[in-house]
Structures are given as C-alpha cells and as structure tokens.
Amino acid sequence: xxxxxxxxxxxxxxxxxxxxxxxxxxxxxxxxxxxxxxxxxxxxxxxxxxxxxxxxxxxxxxxxxxxxxxxxxxxxxxxxxxxxxxxxxxxxxxxxxxxxxxxxxxxxxxxxxxxxxxxxxxxxxxxxxxxxxxxxxxxxxxxxxxxxxxxxxxxxxxxxxxxxxxxxxxxxxxxxxxxxxxxxxxxxxxxxxxxxxxxxxxxxxxxxxxxxxxxxxxxxxxxxxxxxxxxxxxxxxxxxxxxxxxxxxxxxxxxxxxxxxxxxxxxxxxxxxxxxxxxxxxxxxxxxxxxxxxxxxxxxxxxxxxxxxxx
Amino acid sequence: xxxxxxxxxxxxxxxxxxxxxxxxxxxxxxxxxxxxxxxxxxxxxxxxxxxxxxxxxxxxxxxxxxxxxxxxxxxxxxxxxxxxxxxxxxxxxxxxxxxxxxxxxxxxxxxxxxxxxxxxxxxxxxxxxxxxxxxxxxxxxxxxxxxxxxxxxxxxxxxxxxxxxxxxxxxxxxxxxxxxxxxxxxxxxxxxxxxxxxxxxxxxxxxxxxxxxxxxxxxxxxxxxxxxxxxxxxxxxxxxxxxxxxxxxxxxxxxxxxxxxxxxxxxxxxxxxxxxxxxxxxxxxxxxxxxxxx
Numbered sequence: 001x002x003x004x005x006x007x008x009x010x011x012x013x014x015x016x017x018x019x020x021x022x023x024x025x026x027x028x029x030x031x032x033x034x035x036x037x038x039x040x041x042x043x044x045x046x047x048x049x050x051x052x053x054x055x056x057x058x059x060x061x062x063x064x065x066x067x068x069x070x071x072x073x074x075x076x077x078x079x080x081x082x083x084x085x086x087x088x089x090x091x092x093x094x095x096x097x098x099x100x101x102x103x104x105x106x107x108x109x110x111x112x113x114x115x116x117x118x119x120x121x122x123x124x125x126x127x128x129x130x131x132x133x134x135x136x137x138x139x140x141x142x143x144x145x146x147x148x149x150x151x152x153x154x155x156x157x158x159x160x161x162x163x164x165x166x167x168x169x170x171x172x173x174x175x176x177x178x179x180x181x182x183x184x185x186x187x188x189x190x191x192x193x194x195x196x197x198x199x200x201x202x203x204x205x206x207x208x209x210x211x212x213x214x215x216x217x218x219x220x221x222x223x224x225x226x227x228x229x230x231x232x233x234x235x236x237x238x239x240x241x242x243x244x245x246x247x248x249x250x251x252x253x254x255x256x257x258x259x260x261x262x263x264x265x266x267x268x269x270x271x272x273x274x275x276x277x278x279x280x281x282x283x284x285x286x287x288x289x290x291x292x293x294x295x296x297x298x299x300x301x302x303x304x305x306x307x308x309x310x311x
Numbered sequence: 312x313x314x315x316x317x318x319x320x321x322x323x324x325x326x327x328x329x330x331x332x333x334x335x336x337x338x339x340x341x342x343x344x345x346x347x348x349x350x351x352x353x354x355x356x357x358x359x360x361x362x363x364x365x366x367x368x369x370x371x372x373x374x375x376x377x378x379x380x381x382x383x384x385x386x387x388x389x390x391x392x393x394x395x396x397x398x399x400x401x402x403x404x405x406x407x408x409x410x411x412x413x414x415x416x417x418x419x420x421x422x423x424x425x426x427x428x429x430x431x432x433x434x435x436x437x438x439x440x441x442x443x444x445x446x447x448x449x450x451x452x453x454x455x456x457x458x459x460x461x462x463x464x465x466x467x468x469x470x471x472x473x474x475x476x477x478x479x480x481x482x483x484x485x486x487x488x489x490x491x492x493x494x495x496x497x498x499x500x501x502x503x504x505x506x507x508x509x510x511x512x513x514x515x516x517x518x519x520x521x522x523x524x525x526x527x528x529x530x531x532x533x534x535x536x537x538x539x540x541x542x543x544x545x546x547x548x549x550x551x552x553x554x555x556x557x558x559x560x561x562x563x564x565x566x567x568x569x570x571x572x573x574x575x576x577x578x579x580x581x582x583x584x585x586x587x588x589x590x591x592x593x594x595x596x597x598x599x600x601x602x603x604x605x
Contacts, residue, residue, distance in 0.1 A: 213450055214524060215390040217383055221589045229599060269598055276522025279451065286453070 003034060003042055003058055004084075004094055005138050005156035011083045017072060020083040025050040028234065030091030030249045035074060035081040043074045046095045048088070048251030049234075054188075056098045063098045087161050088236050088249035090154045092192070093140035095249075096129050099189035100181035103128075108176040111168050117178070122146035129181040137166055137176070144197055145292065151200065151245055152193075191253050195302060196246055198295030199260040202304075203244035205287035206267060211242055213283070214274055222270045229266050235259050257302045268309035281310040322584035323593035329580055333369065333573040340365050340569055341562075356419055363412050366569045370408050373530065373576030374401035380527075380579050383586040393446040397527065400439030401575070407432035425494045434497070437504040440531065441467075444511045447528075451518055470507040474500050486545075502542035509535025523582060523594075530575025537567035 011023065017033065024031050028050040035043045037057065043066070046053045055071035056063040066074075086094065108114050120126075125146040132139045132155070139155030141148050148165075155162050168176060183190035211219040223239040230237055236248035237259065244263075250256035271280040284306035288296065299305065320328070340362055342348070349358045377398030384391035410429040418424075478496045486495070512531040519525030540560045543549070549557050584592040 212389055215384045215388045215586075217586045217589075221585070221595070225590065225595070225597075232599075266598070269596075272522070273596065274522055275524050276518070276520035278520045279518055279522060282451075282518075 003044065004032060005086070005090065007136065007138060007156045007158050008084045008086075008161075011085060017081060020081070021047070021052065023083070024085075027085070029085050030088050031083060031085045032091070032094060033081055033083045035071075037074055043071055044098065045071050046091060046098065048091055048095070048249040051251050053091075053095060053249075053251040054098070058098075061102060065099075087154060088247050089152065089163070090140070090156070090161060091249040092189070093129065093142065093152065093154060096142070096183070096189040096193055097131055097140060097181060099187040100129060100183045102179050103182045104180045106178040106180075108168065108178055114168055114176070118148075126180075128183060131179040131181070133177045133179075134175060139165075141165070142193065149197070151247060188253055191298065192250055192256050194294065194298045195253065195256055195260070195304075196250075198291060198299045199256075199263075199304065200244050200246050201291050201295055202287060202299065203239075203263070203267075204242055205290050206264075206283065207239070207242035207244065209283050209287055210271060210275075213279075216241075218274055222267065225270060226263060226266050230263070233259070233262075237263065253302070257304065260302075260304055261308070264304060264309045268311075272311055277311045281306060284309055321593050322588050322591075326577065326581055326584065326594070329372075330577055333570075333577065336365065336368060337566065337569060337573065341565060344565055356416065360412050360415055362565075363408065363415075366572070367405065367408050367412075369569055369572035369576055370401070370405045373572045373579060374398060374405045376576045376579035376583055377401045377527075379583040380586065383583065389446075389450055393443050393450065396439045396443035396446060397579075400436045400441075400443060403432050403436035403439060407436055425490055426497070430497055433501070434504075437501075437508065441504070441508055441511075444508060444515065444528075444531075447515060448511070451515070466507055466511065470503050474503045477503065502538060502545075505535045505538040505542070509539075523578075523585065526578030526581070527575045529578065530571045530573075533567045533571035533574055537564045537571060540564035540567075 011020070011031075017035075020033055024047045029047075030049060031047050033045040033047070035045075037043050041057055041059045043055065043057050044063075045055045045068070052068050055066050055068050057066055106117065108117060121143055123146065126143050127145060128143055130141045130143060132141070137155055137157055139153070141154075142152030143149070144152075150163070153163050153165065155164070155166055157166060183193075185191070207219060207222075210222065219242065223241070226239050237244065237246045239245075248259070250259065268280055268284070271283065275283070288299075288306050291299075343365070344362050347358065349361060353361065377394060381391065381394040381398045384394065407429050410427075410432055414423065414427055414429055474496060477499045478492065481495055481499060482492065490498075509532050512528040512535070515528050516525050516532065519528075540563055543560065549560075552560075581594060585594050589595075590597075
C-alpha cells in the first residue's frame, strides 16, 4: 500500500535497498522509501538531500520511529519496496507528519467549506501541519499563526508536484480527507520547522528594514552576494528582494542551524560594510524584537541571536 | 557591467585618481595661499580670489557626485529624499561659492551690501543639508518613531534660540555696529548652523561608525571645523592666543574648508560606484561561508 504521494511515480525498481539509497545519495535528492512489512504495517525511510534522515513504522496511521539499522533489517523476506523522489518541501513536511500525532480528521466537500475551515484556523491562529488526501491529490500545508505558509505547501497531483492549492471542484473527486497534526515540541522535525519559520521571518524583517535604510539597489547587491555564497553549499535557499525563501530539507537541526548562522553572518558582514556595525546591531535587535516570541525562543536556543551577527 | 567593460579604468581606479587629484589640488591651494606665486602675473582681484575659484572645483565635484547618488534611487524609496536634500544643499553651496566671487568682482572697489544673494544661497544650503540630516536620522530611528523627529525639532528650536541670544550678546558688545538686528542674527546663524549640523553629522557618524553610508557626513564635520575657526576669529578669540596658534588655526581653516568638499565628494563618488556597478565596482569585500562558522 502506498501511504505517501500515491500519485507520484516510483523510481524504476532497483535490486536492493542499498542501490535505491545510493541513487538518492548520488542525486543528493530528497525522497522516501516505503516497504510493506505485513498487511497492517509499513516501514518508511525519509531521505533529506540524499542522506537517510529517520525511519518509521506506520500502523493504522500511527508512526513510530525506528533506527536506520532496524529499517534495513526489515528488508528480510520482503520482496518489493517503493522509492519516490520528492521535492525538499514535500520531504520535510512528510518527516514532520511522521514525527507528529494526528489530532483532528475532517471531510471537506467543496471550496466553500474549505474557505470556512481556513477562516476558522485563521481565527484560532492555528499553528501546525495539515494533511489533505483525496483520490487524486495528496498534500501538506504548514500553518503558522493561522496563515498558510507559502513556502510550506506542497501537493502531489497526477500532473506532478505543485505548491498551488488545488480547487476541490476542479478535481475528479470532490471529497478531501483533512488531518491536522499536533507536534511534540521536542521532536527534531518540529524544531527544524520552527527554526526555519523563525529564520525566514527574521530574515524577511532584516531585509525589509535594510531596504528601507539603503534602498533597493543595495538590497539587491546583498541578495546577489548571499546567493553567491550559498551556491557552493547547495542549500536550496534563495534571497530575492526582501524575501528569504528556504526550500531546503535539512535533515538535522545542526545542519539547519549552521546554514542560518552562515547566512545571518554574511548578512551582518554586508550590512556592517554599508551601515556600520552599530546600526547593523541596532537593525538586528529591532527586527529580532518584531518576530513571534516562539520564533525568537527557538532562534535563541540555537544561539541565532543579534549579538552573534555584528562585529 | 557593459558600461564598465567599455571603460578601461575600473571604478576603484577612478576613485583613487579622484583622491589623488584632490590631494594635489589641496596642496596647490595651500601653496597659492602662502606663496602667492601669481601676485605679479595676475590682477589683484584674480590673485586674491584664485583660491576661492579653485575651491569651486571640489564643491562642484561633490554636488555632481551627490546628484549621481540621488539618481540611483527611485523617487518612492526613502533614501532618495536623504540624498536629494544633500545634493540640493551642495548645489546651493556651489551657488554660494560662485556668487561670493561674483560679489567680490562687483563690489571690489566699494562696500558690500548688508544682505547679499550669497547669504540666501548659503542659508538654503544649510537648510537642505539639515533636512538631509533630519531624513537620515528619521530613517535610522524608524519613521514610526517620534523620538527622532522630536530630537530634530528640538535641536532646530535650540539653534534658533541660541542664535537669538548670541545676536543680542553680539549687539550689546558692539559687534556688527550699524547693522540691523536681523542681519546680525543671520551672521550669527552661520556658526550656529555649522555647530548644529556638525554635531548631528558627528552623531550620525558615531551611529554608522565605519559604515560606507555615513562617509559623506564626514564632509559636514570638516566644514563645521573650518567654520568654527572663522567664528572664533569673529568673536575676537584671536586676541587671546599667540601668533603661532593663530597661524595653526588659519592653516586648519584653509585646509579643512576645501577638504570638506573633497571628503564629501569622494565618499559620494564611492557610494555612487557601489550603487551603480555593484560587486563589479571592486569596492566590496568578498567573503565565503566556511566550515568554521559551524
């Protein structure tokens, strides 16, 4: 049984799990491998940027983390497995879903109901992951303070992956099974999502304020310089205007912290050069105070704080 | 980029050439002032005003560079107003420099009128440069933050009050005898504006520290320094210091005045190159993300 993204075509069958893993490693791409254990259980391995991230067993919709060794050993006696390549956003949201607990199940039959539900989440300032399944669509969307995060939405459709939310009426089926998740705060996937949320939001405030102070041209100069510095690291992070778009699947909190620290340091160096260290410090402090307390807390816990990014 | 390809001289080299030319011009000004080499070859008017004419070169250069910087921004962008006011202020000062020489020519053999067109140019120059400082401060403290605006308005009010007080003191001391109070007020307004704008420029420079963006303000600081010597002289300070100290102050004033235009001009030119050519200007340090940042 295909649990995730059944619309997505599996990679050509490979002789062994090892060759499948090698494929992801060579391509440095994200993906997942599903292996049926028995009629009720499936083992799932999530790969981020070509590296095995975490493995789980999935039974009646409940996931349990297992070691990578255990996942490999479960191969015995099992004939087939399904390996699919995923965009980084799909990979990291699948990881988050597997590390979370299901909370509510809803059935949505039309766009009107979906809009009402979105309004309700907005009113509740809902924070969390939402999974949407229909016969033609399987997707995830991450909500923060009641708003869908544009960089945290992915749908698998027969036409491929899309970050646009499909219309219910326009799809062949007319019922969406919607599941919301709660996230234990200590899990790596949730901490990574929160850290990403915090870094992206802080980055946006920094870039906006910097543009206000020095204008569009110097902002673009900083964007270009940062994008150039990111390139050798192959992080799927892009700066454009005052937006820091992070589509990378960091398989560990350490890797994500390293990337964000490097980016904020590079921003600090650029800003020090133009507006000097004192104003840079001031700008970083001001913008840090603007972000949500939860975002601030996770950034602080990883020592991603204003004082660290100005000389 | 293509524009730069067409030119054999990189922006960085152009900046070095401009800096070298400034140093040569400064040496020339000092030499002409002290050696008076053209006293026998030029007319008395021209040999007396040659230094003032030479000072127009960095003044015009700074105003052009300011205009170039201003044109790098869209009108909707907040820094546009800062550099527009700065450039307009510098152009008024250029007009002040030119009209000063013109007045010298017209009134060479007669008495200057009390209030001259040159005063209008200088005061408008101060007004726009002050406006530029205000916009920059407002930008630093945030448009929504009223603290910056209150501080600026407070400083302007303080400057006017101090000027009025000093005018009365000067009037009682017999300075500017025969002039109307308002003329004396305007005369006193210059050093007060100098000190106020110099103080704000120092404040901004402290805020920006070594930041590239603050360097044009360094010109205003030097300008205030040069003018403070003149103010000291006007207030009769020279009566209390030795001849040697007077010579030192004269030299400081002579060098600091053209240097203020040069510093502002070079800083503006550097900012223009960075804005126009970006990383191709050669003025931006490159760095790489390395493992040690982990």
